[in-house]
Amino acid sequence: MxxxxxxxxxxxxxxxxxxxxxxxxxxxxxxxxxxxxxxxxxxxxxxxxxxxxxxxxxxxxxxxxxxxxxxxFQDNIGHGLGMAYFFMLQLENAVNMFERAYKSNPERMLTLWFLVATYAHLGRIGEAEDALAKIREYWPRSSNMRLIYTSDFIRSKDPADLKLLADGLRKAGIPE
Missing domain, CATH: 1.25.40.10 (Tetratricopeptide repeat domain)
Known part of the structure; x- marks a missing residue:
């Protein structure tokens, strides 16, 4: 350049x-x-x-x-920090950042997906279901959630990161 x-x-x-x-x-x-x-x-x-x-x-x-x-506060920065916390298994910190990022930008669906997974890992299934309902409201035809389980959804060098996300989404009851 x-x-x-x-x-x-x-x-x-x-x-x-x-x-x-x-x-x-x-x-x-x-x-x-x-x-x-x-x-x-x-x-x-x-x-x-x-x-x-x-x-x-x-x-x-x-x-x-x-x-x-x-x-x-920029929602993308909060989301990024939430992701880092999520992948380090600092789930309460992740929830705090994701909630703040979502409040700042409620149209950022990626943040909601991470909230669903994080809530599920914490055993907060009701909150995971509420977040999933918001996704379905925004994305009405999202009953087929295969996108979430692919590496196109999020890029990561470490396959364990994608597995952690997918496991949380499964715990929340999202079908593959």
Whole structure:
């Protein structure tokens, strides 16, 4: 790229994640952070790249830094931090972040899917069912939930991450 901006590297980060090139994603996000260490979106990109690479503990620091740098809560940052907590089995922290992210943006269905799985892992089946009802209200033809069980739904280097999500959704009663 000629004269790339942090945004260009943030977009490249997402492309590398979609291509399952997690090292490339981390490298691009690192360039974004280096170009503008005060850009919350660059820190979000790094957190997302690290989490997708299975490096959740490191991701938490970048998501938290992104939250500190942005005076307004961004639902994507809260969702990313919730995902990192979820994959580290810090489920109460995950619920708090997912609930906050959903409250900030009730149209973000991915957050609701994670809430369903997290509630189910915590044994809070009633809340999982309520969240699932909201998904079905938004997505009326979502009785066939195969999308959730595929790697296209979420990218992760560690298959255990996808299994944890799928197990939570199964516990909530979502058919494959």
């Amino acid at each position: 000629k004269g790339p901006t942090p945004l260009a590297h943030e977009v490249a980060t997402q492309l590398h994640i979609r291509l399952a090139d997690y090292d490339g994603a981390v490298a691009e996000a690192n360039k974004a952070v280096d170009l503008d260490p005060n850009d919350p979106d660059s820190h979000f990109a790094m957190g997302y790249a690290l989490s997708s690479a299975g490096r959740h503990r490191e991701a938490v620091d970048f998501f938290k830094r992104a939250m500190r740098l942005d005076p307004y």
